[in-house]
Amino acid sequence: MTAEDFASRMEKAYDTVTNDPRQPNYARAAQAQYRDSYKDGKYKEYNLAEKDEGSWWVMVQDNSRLKEEAAWNCNELPFWVKNGDTPTVKNAVTPQILAELAYNQVQLPTTKVSLAPANTTKVNLPTWAWLDGAKFKEVSVTAALNAAGVNIQATTTAKPVSLKLEPGTADAETYPASAECAINDDGSIGEQYTKGNGGRTPPCGVKYLRSSGNGTFSLRATITWDITWTGTGGAGGDLPDATFGSDQAVTVQEIQAVNR
Template sequence: MRALSKACLLLSGSLCAVALAASSAQAIGDEENRQPSTGPSGNANGGTLTASATTTSIKVTQVSGSGSGKSPKALAPVDPNWEPPACWYEPVATPEQLKAAVDRLKKGGELVAVTPSLSWGEELMVTQYEKGEARTSDSEGYKNYNIGQDGQFWRGVINEAREDDAASYACDRTLFWQDANTLPDNDHAPTPEVLAAYAYDKIKVPGTEVELKPAAESKVNLPTWAWLDTATFQEVKVRAELEAAGVWAETTAKPVALHLDPGTEDAETYPSSGDCEINADGSIGTPYTKGDAERTPPCGVTYLRASGGAPYPLKASITWEISWEGSGGAQGDLPDGTFETTQDMTVREIQAVNR
């Protein structure tokens, strides 16, 4: 259960209610354009949808890359302390839409959600948004719902990936007005950087296994070549856009390195660090060709002992460099991401035949 906001604590219990579930309050604004949530999403009711604290209007689009192909996988940030934004503010209703929501409330409709966790009844909504009388010290009154003014009413949204985090409580400002083409002067405004971080959390990279030769079975002291070609190893770009606020960001994941862990100490990697750098053409390593069996691969591993009863778990960790650009010329970097695959390698002794 989310805690009561300060506004609710200052008022009579008969005048406000906390949205304990998605179906506790009605949504406002253009719900058809809002992104569905994998969490509670509510139900249709009188032409609107019930409110969800994790329903966002941010539109996410796969711009390029093969992350939407076979078995796409999420990236794990290299920085263990990095997290996507816990919450942010979004425009949710025009003056006319807010008035319509209150009109439905006057006819016995559901409460109106004014924060992700708090909903108000008729008296509070009419007093603050129709009569223009602020009910709390940290809110404003809006005469006749600000009809005729250019802008929208905004409300906090919780990132469904972090809805159980204490940080998601931070976007608890009561439904407020924001002039058109401006962003709130608040740490939780939906800036391009916030959208870039949101897009990062949505990136899916191709779950492609590293090409190996020999593929699944090798011999002791025989080099195993490893590589990734440009056809299956391309950058992935995701766009996050909050159209109603005129803000967007595109986050790009670019593959830059491959790290090999042979799964045993009885092995040598190439290079010795196990870090295979990306080539000028975007590939990693060099494909094996006939006659390369005795050569040292630029990217690969040589096993020095047979695997015995169980194969060695050869781990291949791909590093993706993350950058972004957004509206207003904004740009920056985010922590690198990694994706790890494990491939079983059976290693046998080379059998000699005596005659």
């Protein structure tokens, strides 16, 4: 906050509490003491005389996450920071904290894979699976703090690196055997099935060894995203990988043979 904004906020809070007859005396006294520490105590008149030399840093909580214990770890009283200085107190906003905030806002596409045969396959028939490279590209979000002379930012980038297939039954084989399909150079995963590939082993897929009967198997596809960030002053690094999965129903039928 600027010195003017902070002074206005403090005076408004003081007037609200002290002029409310419903407030107990101890609450009025506490608010007056709190105000005086910035008006007539360690600081003088909210540092208005130095308003162009710095800014006030105050605690801000995410109201949507107040039930989390960590939301209460930031309990520093407001403090003054000169322009160009980096706050050294715990939980002060840094490029890395902005990168973590950006991480929470990254919107990644769903992981429903394309299948061939689509949704209904046969026992012992290799089913091809793939994801379109045009859809699974790097995703970036930038968070910035630009107020009261402070200008820092960070960009968090998610890059897809692999697809894991879980057939939904132990009676199945995956391609490759590890069930981890690597990303291709063009950003796609697996290979789209085309006519003429029937005799090939899919680079990414699954083969069911028994029928799903009257039901379906729940094929789960999970994408692993590598998360990195860069920020003001050349800062940067890695954040924990993100994994996002979705399930899709697959019907597996017995191959019907007819003897003549």
